[in-house]
Amino acid sequence: MAANDSISDLMTCTIANMLLDGETVFHGVSSQMPMVAMHLARQLHAPNLVHLNIPGGVNPSSVKKSSYSSAGADLVELGEAYFPLEEIFDLSMRGKLDVAFLGGVQFDINGNVNASVIGDYEKPKVRLPGGAGSAVLIPTAKKAIIWRTKHDTRTFVEQVDFVTTRGNLWKIITPLCVFEYRDGKLHLDSIHPHTTIEEVQENTGFPLLYDEIRYTKAPTTQELAILRKIDPHNYRAAEFG
Structure with a gap:
């Protein structure tokens, strides 16, 4: 098994275990x-x-044929109902969206998220896709979870280059650890079994805050078996390239 596959399995199982029965949960594109x-x-x-997604499917019966973008028509065709994107925003603003999965490129200890530019806003080194739904969903969803397949000092920085959105994060999961946002700061929630606190700190551009070192639970044999059954094409590892 390739290292990235092992890490993607761990991250996927960790994310799954963050979700509770009865919650209404949304994911977007990619x-x-x-x-x-x-x-x-x-x-x-x-x-x-309740599984909601950007093309509008509700509880698709399978994700085996989903396209690379995770926004394929099959998520609607195999769904129990149709719930369009504009209704997702309304649902969240009414306080009825329990969890939203969102992305970002830079994060700092204060919970600021940058998905807009790298460098100066007027003359950026890189212009990113922008906030899209995150500017609405991070402030309004009950729990905002960010996942990122890179963890380095260019991603976790002392201060983001641009604040696309801020606050109200719940968890950030990376290939090295899980952060939890509380009391206005990112705190280290757990580190993954394959790493060390020294490696996490070396790849983080701000001092780590933690009460004790805890380790992320490794996937069980049952979890891995079901994971391979429901995702035979290994879409979960797609972002590792």
Whole structure:
């Protein structure tokens, strides 16, 4: 098994275990890992989880044929109902969206998220896609979970180059650890079994805050078996390239 496959399995199972039975959960485009994690949670411990997605499908029966973008028409065709994107925003603003999976490129200890530019806003080194739904969903969803397949000092920085959105994060999961946002700061929630606190600090551009060193639970044999069954094409590892 390739290292990235092992890490993607760990991250996917960790995300699935963050989701509770009965929660209403949304993922957007290019969200293969959360998409698979949501399906895994429904198979394991959260059969009443409501899976919403950007093309508008509700509780798709399978994600085996989903396109690379995690926004394929099959998520609607295999769904129980249709719930369009504009209704997702309304749902969240009414306080009825339990979890939203969102992305970002830079993060700092204060919970600021940058998905807009790298460098000066007027003359950026790189212009990014922008906030899209995150500017609405991070402030309004009950729990905002960010996943990122890179963890280095260019991603976790002392201060983001641009604040696309801020605050109200719940968890950030990376190939090295899980951060939890509390008391206005990112705190280290757990580090993954394959790493060390020294490696996490070396790849983080701000001092780590933690009460004790805790380790992320490794995937169980059952979780891995179901994961391979529901995602035979390994979409969960797509973002590792």
